[in-house]
Amino acid sequence: MKFFSQLMTLPGNGVYTVHTAKEKKEKLFKSYYGTTKTENARTKWLKSLEKLKTDRPWLIGIPSDSGGGIQRGANWGPLFVRQEILAERNEFFDLGDVRVIPHLLHDKYLNNETIKLCQKSLYGKTSKLPVSPLSITDKVLSDIYRKYPDARILGIGGDHSISYPLVKTWLASRKNLSKAAVLHFDAHTDLMDRRLGIDFCFGTWTYHILHDLETTDHIIQVGIRSSGKDKKHWKETLGVEQIWAKDVHKLGVEKTYKKIAKQYKELGVEEVYISFDIDALDEKYASATGTPEKDGLLPTDCAGIIRLLAQDFKITGADMMEVAPFVWPEGVDARDQRSALSVAGDMTRILLEVLKP
Numbered sequence: 001m002k003f004f005s006q007l008m009t010l011p012g013n014g015v016y017t018v019h020t021a022k023e024k025k026e027k028l029f030k031s032y033y034g035t036t037k038t039e040n041a042r043t044k045w046l047k048s049l050e051k052l053k054t055d056r057p058w059l060i061g062i063p064s065d066s067g068g069g070i071q072r073g074a075n076w077g078p079l080f081v082r083q084e085i086l087a088e089r090n091e092f093f094d095l096g097d098v099r100v101i102p103h104l105l106h107d108k109y110l111n112n113e114t115i116k117l118c119q120k121s122l123y124g125k126t127s128k129l130p131v132s133p134l135s136i137t138d139k140v141l142s143d144i145y146r147k148y149p150d151a152r153i154l155g156i157g158g159d160h161s162i163s164y165p166l167v168k169t170w171l172a173s174r175k176n177l178s179k180a181a182v183l184h185f186d187a188h189t190d191l192m193d194r195r196l197g198i199d200f201c202f203g204t205w206t207y208h209i210l211h212d213l214e215t216t217d218h219i220i221q222v223g224i225r226s227s228g229k230d231k232k233h234w235k236e237t238l239g240v241e242q243i244w245a246k247d248v249h250k251l252g253v254e255k256t257y258k259k260i261a262k263q264y265k266e267l268g269v270e271e272v273y274i275s276f277d278i279d280a281l282d283e284k285y286a287s288a289t290g291t292p293e294k295d296g297l298l299p300t301d302c303a304g305i306i307r308l309l310a311q312d313f314k315i316t317g318a319d320m321m322e323v324a325p326f327v328w329p330e331g332v333d334a335r336d337q338r339s340a341l342s343v344a345g346d347m348t349r350i351l352l353e354v355l356k357p
C-alpha cells in the first residue's frame with residue numbers, strides 16, 4: 001500500500017478534466033467529505049485510508065475506456081454510478097479512483113521513452129511505477145490483497161478490459177483456487193484471443209482469464225446473445241459453459257440459477273466473483289453503454305440470480321462495467337436514458353449487498 005496515494009486519486013477524480021461533470025464531483029466530495037474543495041477532500045480521503053476495515057465492501061473506480069473499441073464513454077462510469085448510490089455511502093468504503101492517462105491501456109504496449117515521460121508526469125522524475133490503467137489496477141489490487149486478503153472489492157469501470165486485472169488479482173489471492181469461480185453477465189462472450197492484434201481489450205479479457213482459473217468449468221457466462229459463433233462452439237473449443245439470454249427467458253430465474261449452482265457445487269466451489277457488463281441487460285434498460293443489444297436480460301432476472309447465488313456461495317469480488325453515461329443512442333428518450341443510469345445504480349446496489357461480509 002506504499003504507493004497507493006500515488007497510483008490512486010480521490011473518488012470520482014480519475015478522469016483528467018477541469019470542468020466536465022464538475023458539479024457531480026463536487027456533489028460526491030460534499031457527500032463523502034463534507035467539502036466541495038478538491039484539496040480539502042484529498043486530505044480527508046487520505047486520512048480515511050489510514051483506518052481500513054474489511055467489515056464492509058470496498059469500492060474502487062477505474063475510469064478507463066481505452067480497451068473499448070466501438071463506442072467509448074465508459075470512463076465516466078465510476079463518477080456517475082457513484083451518484084446513484086450516494087444514499088448507501090455508509091454501506092461501503094470508497095478507496096478512490098485509479099489515475100488514468102486516457103491514451104494508455106497496458107504498459108506492455110509502450111516503449112521505454114513513453115513510460116519514462118508518463119512516470120514523470122504522474123509521479124515525478126525517479127518513479128518506476130506503472131502508468132497505464134490496466135497495469136496500475138493490477139499493482140493496486142495485488143498490493144491490497146496482499147495486505148487484506150479478506151477484502152471484498154467492487155470495481156467500477158470503465159470498459160470490460162479492466163475486469164482482467166481485477167479478476168486476475170482476485171484469483172491470485174485465493175487460498176484455494178479450485179474453490180473460486182467466476183459468474184460473467186454479458187451480451188457478448190469477450191472470448192476472442194486477440195482483436196485487431198491486441199490481446200487485452202473489452203472483447204478478449206475473458207479468453208485470457210481462462211488461463212488463471214483452476215479449470216474452464218470455473219466460469220459460467222449468462223446473458224449472451226450477440227456472438228458470431230453458437231453456444232456449442234464455445235463449449236467445444238474453449239470449454240466455457242454459457243446460458244444465453246434466450247435460455248434465461250425460457251428457463252426463468254430459478255432454473256437458470258439451479259444450472260449454475262449444480263456446476264459450481266460439483267466442482268466444490270465456495271466463493272464467486274461476479275463480473276457484470278451492463279449490456280447483459282436489454283437495451284431498454286441499458287442504453288447508456290457502448291454496445292447495447294436487444295432481447296436481453298431484465299434487471300429482475302439478474303437480481304434474482306445474484307441473490308440466489310449469494311445464499312449458497314460467498315460473493316467475495318465483483319465489478320460493474322461498461323456504463324457510459326454520455327452515450328445516448330438514437331431513438332432513446334430522455335426518460336429511458338435517465339432510467340438506464342438508475343438501473344445501473346440498482347444493479348450496483350445489489351452487488352454491494354451480496355458482497356457484504
Ligand SMILES: [Mn+2]
Binds near residue numbers: 160
Ligand atoms: Mn463485456
